[in-house]
Amino acid sequence: xxxxxxxxxxxxxxxxxxxxxxxxxxxxxxxxxxxxxxxxxxxxxxxxxxxxxxxxxxxxxxxxxxxxxxxxxxxxxxxxxxxxxxxxxxxxxxxxxxxxxxxxxxxxxxxxxxxxxxxxxxxxxxxxxxxxxxxxxxxxxxxxxxxxxxxxxxxxxxxxxxxxxxxxxxxxxxxxxxxxxxxxxxxxxxxxxxxxxxxxxxxxxxxxxxxxxxxxxxxxxxxxxxxxxxxxxxxxxxxxxxxxxxxxxxxxxxxxxxxxxxxxxxxxxxxxxxxxxxxxxxxxxxxxxxxxxxxxxx
Numbered sequence: 467x468x469x470x471x472x473x474x475x476x477x478x479x480x481x482x483x484x485x486x487x488x489x490x491x492x493x494x495x496x497x498x499x500x501x502x503x504x505x506x507x508x509x510x511x512x513x514x515x516x517x518x519x520x521x522x523x524x525x526x527x528x529x530x531x532x533x534x535x536x537x538x539x540x541x542x543x544x545x546x547x548x549x550x551x552x553x554x555x556x557x558x559x560x561x562x563x564x565x566x567x568x569x570x571x572x573x574x575x576x577x578x579x580x581x582x583x584x585x586x587x588x589x590x591x592x593x594x595x596x597x598x599x600x601x602x603x604x605x606x607x608x609x610x611x612x613x614x615x616x617x618x619x620x621x622x623x624x625x626x627x628x629x630x631x632x633x634x635x636x637x638x639x640x641x642x643x644x645x646x647x648x649x650x651x652x653x654x655x656x657x658x659x660x661x662x663x664x665x666x667x668x669x670x671x672x673x674x675x676x677x678x679x680x681x682x683x684x685x686x687x688x689x690x691x692x693x694x695x696x697x698x699x700x701x702x703x704x705x706x707x708x709x710x711x712x713x714x715x716x717x718x719x720x721x722x723x724x725x726x727x728x729x730x731x732x733x734x735x736x737x738x739x740x741x742x743x744x745x746x747x748x749x750x751x752x753x754x755x756x757x758x759x760x761x762x763x764x
Contacts, residue, residue, distance in 0.1 A: 489596050492556075494589055499563040501582060502570045506531075516574060531570060538566040554638045557595075595637050602644035603651035605658045609665035615658070617692035623655050623726055624689040628674040630663030633683045639712050643684075646714060650723050654730030673701075681707040688721055696721070 506512055512525035519528045527535070545558045564586055572579030607615060607626070616624055627643055629636035647657035662669035662676055662683075669676050672694075674685045685707075687697040698720055699710035710716070718724065 491593050491595050494593055495560040495564075498567065498582075498586060498589065499560055502567045502574075505571075505574075505578070530573070534566055534570060538562055554634075557634055557638065594631075595634065597637065598640035598644060600641060600644055601648060603647040603657060604644065605656065607658050607660040607668075609660075609668050612658075612660055612668060616689050620691040621654060623730065624658055625655070625721060626658040626660060626687050626689060628660055628662050628669070628672065628683070628685040628687065630676055630683055631661060632663060635712070636684045639684050642712065642714055642717075643686075646717060646723070650727045652727065652730045654732075655723075655726050675705060680705055684712065686712075686717065686721070 506515065506527065507525060509525075515524045517524040517526075517528050518530060519526065542559055542562050545562070546555050568579060568583055568586065571582040605615065612626075616626075625646075627636075627639075629639075631637075643657070643659070651657055660668055662672075662674055666676075668674075672687065674687075675682045680701075682699065682701065685697055685699065688695045698712075698717075699707040701707055
């Protein structure tokens with residue numbers, strides 16, 4: 467049953483996967499992922515490779531390589547249990563496959579290992595994952611505008627995402643946050659983002675660590691009247707984030723978005739001459755300009 471569900475999920479997302487494969491980042495990642503398999507199975511090349519097989523067949527995996535690949539499969543399955551989006555599933559597969567390939571190539575031939583590791587480093591430095599470019603009602607803050615916007619109108623509730631461009635978790639969360647902004651944005655409930663990887667002062671001011679060890683990225687903070695009311699994930703005494711799953715259901719429940727939205731719609735009716743649609747159009751235009759500028763700098 468689990469296999470059938472997996473196959474159906476794959477077929478459902480096949481058009482999306484096809485679009486990804488057309489992007490350079492995923493094409494190169496796929497090639498790096500299958501590199502060892504290609505080298506080990508390539509006719510004319512595999513005959514000259516070393517092997518620990520008793521039959522001397524250098525064009526097939528030996529027992530140690532099979533063991534490493536099985537361990538890789540187990541690690542990917544465990545990591546994907548907490549993955550939310552399809553991007554995270556594929557990202558985990560690519561990342562751990564590259565690690566396994568490094569080990570396999572170094573074990574096979576140190577020269578091949580050095581070459582593959584150099585290719586991986588060049589890939590990391592030159593090729594970035596595609597950014598989410600879909601519709602959203604999100605305002606992008608800078609270090610100079612965030613305080614002003616949060617305190618401009620005490621009746622407006624803000625949900626702000628603190629993120630960094632280099633964080634794969636932030637990139638995977640982007641479409642989820644964008645979808646929430648499309649559903650719940652109105653005059654009294656607004657959505658914002660600030661790149662604390664770019665604005666270090668904001669990171670210190672709002673006590674959101676950019677350290678990979680702290681695991682605080684992304685962080686969602688709810689502001690009412692310009693003051694912080696709650697944040698997820700919470701942070702323990704050692705400065706590490708308490709494990710929390712960033713899916714749409716958790717965010718709606720923890721931040722009471724349905725209740726906040728209903729209250730915000732009442733605020734819309736009290737404001738004379740102000741309509742939600744007008745505010746959305748204004749925010750969308752402003753967002754598109756800020757978003758384009760922000761993503762251009764990445």
